[in-house]
Amino acid sequence: MARRRQLYEGKAKILFEGPEPGTLVQYFKDDATAGNGAKKGTITGKGVLNNRISEYLMTRLHEIGIPTHFIRRLNMREQLIREVEIIPLEVVVRNVAAGSLATRLGITEGQRLPRSIIEYYYKNDQLNDPMVAEEHITCFGWAATQDLDDMVALTLRVNDFLTGLFLGVGITLVDFKLEFGRLWENEEMRIVLADEISPDNCRLWDAKTGEKMDKDRFRRDLGKVEEGYQEVARRLGILPEAGPRDMSGPEVMQ
Numbered sequence: 001m002a003r004r005r006q007l008y009e010g011k012a013k014i015l016f017e018g019p020e021p022g023t024l025v026q027y028f029k030d031d032a033t034a035g036n037g038a039k040k041g042t043i044t045g046k047g048v049l050n051n052r053i054s055e056y057l058m059t060r061l062h063e064i065g066i067p068t069h070f071i072r073r074l075n076m077r078e079q080l081i082r083e084v085e086i087i088p089l090e091v092v093v094r095n096v097a098a099g100s101l102a103t104r105l106g107i108t109e110g111q112r113l114p115r116s117i118i119e120y121y122y123k124n125d126q127l128n129d130p131m132v133a134e135e136h137i138t139c140f141g142w143a144a145t146q147d148l149d150d151m152v153a154l155t156l157r158v159n160d161f162l163t164g165l166f167l168g169v170g171i172t173l174v175d176f177k178l179e180f181g182r183l184w185e186n187e188e189m190r191i192v193l194a195d196e197i198s199p200d201n202c203r204l205w206d207a208k209t210g211e212k213m214d215k216d217r218f219r220r221d222l223g224k225v226e227e228g229y230q231e232v233a234r235r236l237g238i239l240p241e242a243g244p245r246d247m248s249g250p251e252v253m254q
């Protein structure tokens with residue numbers, strides 16, 4: 001495929017101009033960062049696995065009526081997506097206490113929460129993605145009240161659906177992060193799910209043993225990082241068809 005004009009490079013993905021107006025190509029890298037770039041590494045084969053896992057989850061979500069930016073996967077590392085205006089918020093959903101919630105509030109990691117919690121973080125690397133309240137979001141115009149209502153409604157549906165989907169393959173969906181964008185069609189605006197859903201932005205634990213199968217293996221130096229991602233894909237029944245050719249890990253380099 002001819003090389004396209006690069007529009008943006010993030011920590012884990014690159015966006016290229018798409019083949020038609022209103023489309024982009026999203027390329028998944030093997031690069032991994034944690035702590036807002038404080039820790040850097042490479043997880044061999046991660047991009048291939050995340051491309052496939054995100055395609056699978058976005059497709060299943062589309063089937064239950066969740067609007068997403070995903071159009072189709074193009075190859076091992078690229079997918080075609082709709083160009084959206086990204087809302088500068090990370091929407092985090094938590095079902096079980098872990099990570100920053102456990103640290104910040106002194107709650108034991110692994111404790112199931114009596115109900116799911118939604119948190120918002122302002123996407124700004126220079127500020128370290130600070131947690132914000134609805135008041136900040138509407139006051140500073142990052143999203144309107146109606147946008148937020150739409151995002152919360154979609155987030156709760158995504159959480160219920162993915163919780164069941166993962167439980168069906170023996171995985172507890174502990175928490176995850178979503179991003180949304182505005183899609184303009186004939187003067188009409190819709191909020192759609194954007195970015196990716198993969199072990200980079202979900203905490204996924206084996207439902208029986210509690211073993212971690214997500215980016216915490218990298219963040220916390222637990223080893224067998226790529227095996228974790230591969231196991232998630234295997235359980236979902238979607239290991240890339242070409243097999244481990246492009247995934248001869250595990251290999252974490254810092």
Ligand code: TMP
Pocket residue numbers: 090092098099100101129175176177200201202203
């Ligand atoms: P946290 O416990 O570190 O706040 O993370 C909560 C969830 O959100 C976890 O599944 C990882 C995900 N996440 C991201 O995808 N990107 C981020 O920048 C952060 C802070 C968290």
